[in-house]
Amino acid sequence: MPEFLTLLPPDEARQLLLSHLSYPTPDSESIDVIHALNRTLAEDILAPHPLPDFQRTTVDGYAVRARDTFGVSDSLPAYLTLVGEVPMGDAPTFEIGSGQCALIHTGGMLPNGADAVVMLEYTQTVVGAGFPRPGMMDETGREDLAPTKHEIEIFK
Numbered sequence: 001m002p003e004f005l006t007l008l009p010p011d012e013a014r015q016l017l018l019s020h021l022s023y024p025t026p027d028s029e030s031i032d033v034i035h036a037l038n039r040t041l042a043e044d045i046l047a048p049h050p051l052p053d054f055q056r057t058t059v060d061g062y063a064v065r066a067r068d069t070f071g072v073s074d075s076l077p078a079y080l081t082l083v084g085e086v087p088m089g090d091a092p093t094f095e096i097g098s099g100q101c102a103l104i105h106t107g108g109m110l111p112n113g114a115d116a117v118v119m120l121e122y123t124q125t126v127v128g129a130g131f132p133r134p135g136m137m138d139e140t141g142r143e144d145l146a147p148t149k150h151e152i153e154i155f156k
Contacts, residue, residue, distance in 0.1 A: 055110040062101040062123055063114035
């Protein structure tokens, strides 16, 4: 029985289809921005350089060195020392070293040394064992307000 249907490979069929289509070339005009509502650009507008011109985060979290968090999981978390916070709109005044992290907010500039951000949802703050905490009493019975060492546990 003869074949009633001849099939083409997908790429060949696509080329055949596209060769029979014509693409309209709309006219373009220059207008003031105030009159551009509901209009479509005739061509792309490209910035002469990346905006912003620094690496920034797209999530709230902790700026880290990716190699410090490689392989972490719920059962094998990484513990990083919190060394600061990146204020929104300001350049960080510190660097991230091995085993360190910094709190950073969406849009914030990554500190030098950081090449990744771990989302807040995948972390928890742990107060280092054996370090004084507010509310602890020293040997004289007075409240000890010595600085506390904070670590961030990264578990995913």
